Amino acid sequence: MQTPTDGVSTPQSTSVLRSSIAPYQNSRYPIGSLTSTRRRSSYRIPSKRKIPQSTPIQETFDPQKAALLLQKQWTLYSVTPMYDFSYTKLKEYSKHLSATIVAEKQKGVAVDLGSDVAFKANFSCLPGLKGKESDPTAILVQITGKSPISKPGTEERIVWTGWFCGPYTEDEILEVLPETFTCLPLFLTNGSESFTAIVGTWFQQAFDCCFGKLVIRSLDLRWLAAMWAGYEVQGHVPTTELVFSVPVEPHMDISFAIHPEDFKTLWNDIQKSKDEVTVEEVEHLFQCLYSHFFRHFKIHLSATQLVKVTVAVASAHCEGKVKFLSKDHLVRVLGFLTEIAVNNIQY
Template sequence: MRGALPDGRAIQTLRGGRRGGEACPCNCSGPACRRPDTWPRDMDASEPGKATAAEPGAHLASTTTTTTTLSRGPAAGRSRLLFGHTPLRRAAPPSPAPQENADPQKIAFLLRKQWALYSVTPLYKFSYANMKQYSRHLSAFVAAEKQKGLAVEVGIDLGIKVIFSTLLGLKGTDRDQAAILVQIASKTQTTSGKEEEKVVWSGWFCCVFGDDLLENVPEDFTCLPLFLANGAETYTAIIGTWFQKTFDCCFSRLTISPLNLAWMAAMWTGYKVDSHAVATELIFSVPCIPQGLDISYAIHPEDAQALWGTVQNTQGEVTQEEVDLFMDCLYSHFHRHFKIHLSATRLVKVSTSIASVHSDGNLKILQSKYLIGVLMLLTELAILQIQ
């Protein structure tokens, strides 16, 4: 965590934030900061909504965004049990089996880019066989929009080219329909006078384990509920408008709730990576502050995995209780060190070795090995938003 405590002591992260040999910043005995199995399972006795993080003098990392929404985190899980509701369950992510027909270059293209997430209703009378025709018509549409509505003839050289292609290997089951990649390339002249094409915008549609939606959709519709865009928002708006007019579909921004961010933090922490492991970082927004403040909470990847290993007991699935317990342990540990109740803040971003995602719907995928697992959960959220 960045910043300082009221008494001037520096706020640091867990083990991953200290150099070897340095003492724990809270002057504790040490093992509790390094061993997840010693972290207390019960939250410190406090009022669930007590926003201790907002106390005067608690200097935290500043941002330009404010929020007035409280996320109860684990408290919400306890209230759900109080009313006797069955906890949510999700199937455990599939094992990272390699996709035989995947194009390594295209998969690599998807990594380490900032993607804006959208949900999309089924496309009416979309045909994979007509993608070349779609490319020509959409190229003309984009050029016309860039020229402020002037008519443009289909087929002439427009200086802008739209390319449709399939993304093989991005399917959870055989019933899922093939993912589609749409790219806008702009022609530019080099200093030597040669023309070359540069991709200025990319977007892709996919459906991974989308059985819940596929069961109820007529044959004339193509179900690709998750859309990811990278590039200027003006291009995203133009592409969205053309798809809506052509295939009678609807786009809406896909935001991620604090509850689902907690699911991602827990499930992605459980993935094992061979290299480039980074700290699990949780960003919390502090409510009811005149100027926006964020708390950054980083956990060493080995500690985070060890903690998840102690709370995840069910085979083939992940339960809401396990996610709540994982977050409870992190919240309790943080409060013991810094006397700040994270349950009174709002979780807005999760970063792991697998991916990072913000509540406003921005995603960066870091590992191709677990791409299907990441898209599976995002597809589910997109379908829920459509329904």
């Protein structure tokens, strides 16, 4: 799937409307590919980040839908605010997207499971994924498939899943947007890229928004490792793992496995406040890890690049891949990814 990095222009007919919602840029695109948003000219490196208050998943959150989000690898995108999106029209959107998928199949667009499979799209809400009351309700989009020759009573199976969310979105952003816009800056997908392209371009055409592949920078991965270190979860806690890419040919990765309690103890000794994390604390944590690794293996990890982090609550890769390992603190982790997504579309 192609994601050009050049900027996009705003249609003249909507330029007046768009001027009130800077720093976002929107445009319309033809079906066929998912076009990236305009990137920031310089990445804003925060000096500190607040730790969100623990927000348990609300009782209104369907346990079956919660299970859909865990133990799967999700590809991350940033998305600009959607114009004229309505939560009361989800059934209508389901019909329109289903019709679009059928039309793309008839034009020969490659989709999984073969040409004889009937696909159907379904929109629904994920009301439990909020960091605070002002956050817009998350949206789940599923594509199911069923062969016409299937036996009666055979259930349709899910072939693609995507969801839009934005827990802990900054109030400054929500307040500046007109009521005609819905801000759900984080988009996560699991399934075929052909379906992702169809769904993404349908949203671009229907709601005048645009998407960008979300890359998690090495610095953000270090923040994630530090901030997630103190998150306690129930049940089995996996080993904390940091994967570093070595700049040599042929390509080589170094995996640094740490007992989660040791990692947490080290972080607790460094972190001064339970309400926020500073960049100095994050750098201090990794300098300690680098020094420990060098004493044992005589390798300078500071000369490598952190590409993957796995802790108790989630696993994240620099290519914009995330797997949620526990429902505990899911909303808080999504809030951090939302901040990265918003950074990706501001300039």
